[in-house]
Amino acid sequence: MADAKTKKGLISHGVAAQNRKARFNYAIKDTVEAGLVLKGPEVKSLRNGRATLSEAWAGERDGEMWLFNAYIPEYQGGVLSRFEPRAPRKLLLSRKQIRTLAGAVSREGITLVPLQIHFNERGRAKVLLGLGEGRKKQDKRAAIAERDWQRDKARLMRARG
Secondary structure, three states: OOOOEOOOOOEOOEEEEEOOOHHHHEEEEEEEEEEEOOOHHHHHHHHOOOOEOOOOEEEEEOOEEEEEOOEOOOOOOOOOOOOOOOOOEEEEOOHHHHHHHHHHHHHHOOEEEEEEEEEOOOOOEEEEEEEEEEOOHHHHHHHHHHHHHHHHHHHHHHHHO
């Protein structure tokens, strides 16, 4: 989003990090938006837009949902408080949502995949979690073939006028 950037290049609202491979590797059945517990320097680093979700996953620990292995680099703005870039971060969900997601993951073999971290209109950091079922190799090939066909079809239609 071009309008989400301020003049300093910081993200005030909009997408801070995105997991582009998630929709290719998983068939996303449903999405859930969750709040994210962060420290001040972590928020500043996210606003710089340098976070990575490619290896991240969400899961339950002690009755709470956590985001594991999400990489948020240390903020280089002279802040004294340091943090671990790949530390587990607590997700803010209602108890009913936690029970529903934990039940789906344990019963049906579904994975909770973080799709993106974004800032809402109020400036709060949110995580979009997808309930995904892993795709097999032939499903990925079919997705690639469909995407290529759609691209070729669009080129043909543009060429015709």
